[in-house]
Amino acid sequence: MRGRTYIRPIFNLGIGLSVITASLSGPGSIHAQDQEPDLSHRQTQFDIEVRQGGAAAAGATVSLDMTQHDFRFGTSVLSDEFLNDPLRQNSLVEAFSSLTIINGFHWQFNERTELGLADEFYEAVQVANDRGVDVRGHAVIYPNNRVWLNPRELLGPVTYDFDSQTGQRTEIDNSAFHDPEVHTPQFLQQRIADRIAGVLESVDGQNGRPLITEFDATNELIPRNTQEAFNYFGQQLVDAGLYDSEADVVADWYQQMRAARPDARLVINDYGLINATSNQAVRDQAARINEFIAAGAPIDAIGVQAHLTLAVSYEDVNRRINLLSELTGLPVEITEFDNHSGATLTAEEQRQNFENVLRAAFENPNVTGFTLWGAYDDTH
Secondary structure, X not given: OOEEEEEEEOOOOXXXXXXXXXXXXXXXXXXXXXXXXXOHHHOEEEEEEEEEXXXXXXXXXXXXXXEEEOOEEEEEEOHHHHHHOHHHHHHHHHHOOEEEEOOOOOHHHHHOHHHOHHHHHHHHHHHHHHOOOEEEEEEEEOOOOEOXXXXXXXXXXXXXXXXXXXOOEEEEEOHHHOOOOOOOHHHHHHXXXXXXXXXXXXXXXXXXXXXXXXXXXXXXXXOOOOOOOOOHHHHHHHHOOOOOOHHHHHHHHHHHHHHHOOOOEEEEEEOOOOOOOXXXXXXXXXXXXXXXXXXXXXXXXXXXOOEEOOOOOHHHHHHHHHHHHHHHOOOEEEEEEEEOOOOOOOHHHHHHHHHHHHHHHHHOOOEEEXXXXXXXXXXX
């Protein structure tokens, strides 16, 4: 399998030299679920020659151990659970190559120092780094008018909360925190710029800081046929004449992120693509992403949340992954898979959904990783 490897010689040749040459195999073909999968895109061919004193050594035995797979296999976890529960931490580090630490990085919580969540988040990232596990940053800009996502001073006089269990939207009076004379669109624009630079540089691995190299740069950015998701920030900036279009707003955000962290992988993360009754949502998403790219947004990959409320087939998952990648030219990553707790799925439908999405993701060369949105029932 393609991944990080090390050589462990288990022979005694005195002073010798192990020479390894490797060539990566090309992408495999997509297949039906009942056919044997072609996993050549997940594999690397190695030619190993062991020499002693310039000559080939006959009869040597070499052992290769893969220390980490190139395909991201991750899960989400709360920072306090990861830090304070040794059994949970050890099991997650053993089972997964990646973690999404889902508190302490959202804008509001990252700035509310009295909660201590930011310090706890950064400590958890450092522990994961030290234990050889990558961390995904979720999320840099989450431009919804939902009260717990962003600093309340940036939101309108009426914000809302959303109950994912019931689907109910509750309006909240935010007028006490909203001063239109101070919180102008120019103020919003600068606060976003400060957020981008500050949070990306806080996890750049420099000067003793922990390291994150992949981010959900924007999250739930593209409108759906519900009231819960819309680019609230972008609309304000366009209406104020600071940008010509929402695509220009998004492109500017991504350009700022690229400037702050040229080494980082920037993902546009959204939902409702796998969990759909047709391919139209994928086509709409691809069209909007292409608008952002045309405006200059350096988007590296497409994050697909995959919170499932209905049964999906292996063939539908594969088709939508391929369509999304073909229409945009970008790789895909399953970033938040679960069977949604509010859905009326049977246990067998949940099991089959898990198998269908995970198999399709691993077997499809357009996909770079799969993150399970919680590995424990008590936090899922």
